[in-house]
Amino acid sequence: xxxxxxxxxxxxxxxxxxxxxxxxxxxxxxxxxxxxxxxxxxxxxxxxxxxxxxxxxxxxxxxxxxxxxxxxxxxxxxxxxxxxxxxxxxxxxxxxxxxxxxxxxxxxxxxxxxx
Amino acid sequence: xxxxxxxxxxxxxxxxxxxxxxxxxxxxxxxxxxxxxxxxxxxxxxxxxxxxxxxxxxxxxxxxxxxxxxxxxxxxxxxxxxxxxxxxxxxxxxxxxxxxxxxxxxxxxxxxxxxxxxxxxxxx
Numbered sequence: 001x002x003x004x005x006x007x008x009x010x011x012x013x014x015x016x017x018x019x020x021x022x023x024x025x026x027x028x029x030x031x032x033x034x035x036x037x038x039x040x041x042x043x044x045x046x047x048x049x050x051x052x053x054x055x056x057x058x059x060x061x062x063x064x065x066x067x068x069x070x071x072x073x074x075x076x077x078x079x080x081x082x083x084x085x086x087x088x089x090x091x092x093x094x095x096x097x098x099x100x101x102x103x104x105x106x107x108x109x110x111x112x113x114x115x
Numbered sequence: 116x117x118x119x120x121x122x123x124x125x126x127x128x129x130x131x132x133x134x135x136x137x138x139x140x141x142x143x144x145x146x147x148x149x150x151x152x153x154x155x156x157x158x159x160x161x162x163x164x165x166x167x168x169x170x171x172x173x174x175x176x177x178x179x180x181x182x183x184x185x186x187x188x189x190x191x192x193x194x195x196x197x198x199x200x201x202x203x204x205x206x207x208x209x210x211x212x213x214x215x216x217x218x219x220x221x222x223x224x225x226x227x228x229x230x231x232x233x234x235x236x237x238x239x
């Protein structure tokens with residue numbers, strides 16, 4: 001089982017909100033991890049969006065709009081990237097990342113379609 | 116302004132050693148709390164972390180690739196070099212280097228500035 005699991009795809013309408021999940025493997029408690037989120041558009045390198053550990057320990061990337069935010073769902077053992085007021089330019093691949101056992105781990109990515 | 120640029124061969128043969136150079140500007144790798152990492156992405160696939168070198172010359176490697184990777188830095192040249200031995204067609208990917216930092220004072224850095232990447236194809 002992968003350390004981080006992300007749904008392969010997600011679709012949402014312009015103006016709506018989208019919740020992208022990053023589920024941690026059973027036995028790894030999401031509450032103890034800083035979760036980093038990246039956005040990647042076709043043909044471009046990833047861009048850092050934000051970090052979330054808790055409401056008192058979070059960081060927005062430089063220039064990242066406030067409609068991108070992070071949270072956690074402890075019951076699902078998952079990190080969440082919430083994008084509100086979806087715009088066509090938000091259509092991209094999104095990756096979560098954590099440090100686990102002294103190594104960086106990326107999720108498999110979610111392709112967000114805005115239509 | 117932080118910039119990074121990857122350079123190296125675009126085509127390598129199976130079993131050869133790949134050497135990639137990351138040349139950066141806008142920061143110094145001798146500054147406390149700074150690092151440079153390498154991440155790759157096979158065509159159409161997800162990101163995979165490879166290695167990270169810290170300002171104090173500490174290093175971290177992907178456990179699955181550790182035996183094949185070496186990361187070094189030349190602070191005077193503002194360069195980081197990654198070597199990967201015994202290349203295989205499955206190593207075909209875009210290789211990125213990225214500026215790395217941490218706000219906590221531990222080794223768990225994140226990647227906030229990325230180079231454009233360089234596509235490396237492994238084929239005979």
